[in-house]
Amino acid sequence: MGLVVTKQSSSILARQTLDTKYHIDFEYWDRADRDLNIYLRSHLCPEHQDAYADVDADTLVDSVNPKTAEVTRVLGIQHTLISHCALQPDYLTPQTTLVNAIFRVFLSNGNSPLTPEELGESLNRPARTILRMLSGGRVYKGIRPLPED
Ligand SMILES: [Zn+2]
Numbered sequence: 001m002g003l004v005v006t007k008q009s010s011s012i013l014a015r016q017t018l019d020t021k022y023h024i025d026f027e028y029w030d031r032a033d034r035d036l037n038i039y040l041r042s043h044l045c046p047e048h049q050d051a052y053a054d055v056d057a058d059t060l061v062d063s064v065n066p067k068t069a070e071v072t073r074v075l076g077i078q079h080t081l082i083s084h085c086a087l088q089p090d091y092l093t094p095q096t097t098l099v100n101a102i103f104r105v106f107l108s109n110g111n112s113p114l115t116p117e118e119l120g121e122s123l124n125r126p127a128r129t130i131l132r133m134l135s136g137g138r139v140y141k142g143i144r145p146l147p148e149d
Contacts, residue, residue: 016135018127021113021146024106028142039141040077043104045085052077065110072110081107098125098133099140106143113146 029036041052059076063083074082085091086108092101101123105114116134120127134143 016131016145018117018131019115020131020135021115022102022119022134022143023113023146024103024111025139025142025144026111028139028144032142036142037077040075040081040107043081043085043100043107044077045088045091048080048085052080063110065112074110078107078110082110092123098123098130099143101125102130102134102143103141 026036041049044052060073061076061079062071063074063079064071086104091108092104096104102119105119105122106112114122116127116131119125119130123130133140134145
């Protein structure tokens with residue numbers, strides 16, 4: 001018997017390419033019952049880590065996309081990340097692990113879907129390495145392909 005691969009997961013994996021769009025699937029965090037707030041907090045700058053230490057991070061606020069001027073409701077903690085922490089010089093460094101770096105890119109762009117090609121460009125890392133990690137069958141921090149409908 002050994003390996004059991006479900007039809008669904010193998011077909012999703014087979015479809016993933018350098019042009020597949022990925023995003024943070026926040027529902028994954030709900031389903032996995034992981035504490036998203038604790039992980040989000042770890043991406044804040046030191047100043048805001050203190051500020052959010054005792055605050056309920058589930059509060060939603062309006063966020064304006066600087067490129068499209070589109071207004072979306074995002075977590076207050078995410079808004080803080082976008083408007084302050086992501087702009088700090090040490091938000092993304094060559095020492096940031098690839099998973100965390102990808103997660104931070106999505107946090108700072110309001111979770112707009114991006115391909116490994118686009119992620120590679122903004123992170124200055126090889127797109128193929130990113131694709132290999134994201135399509136490897138393990139879900140890292142809820143980063144998943146955008147569902148096709
Ligand atoms: Zn900050």
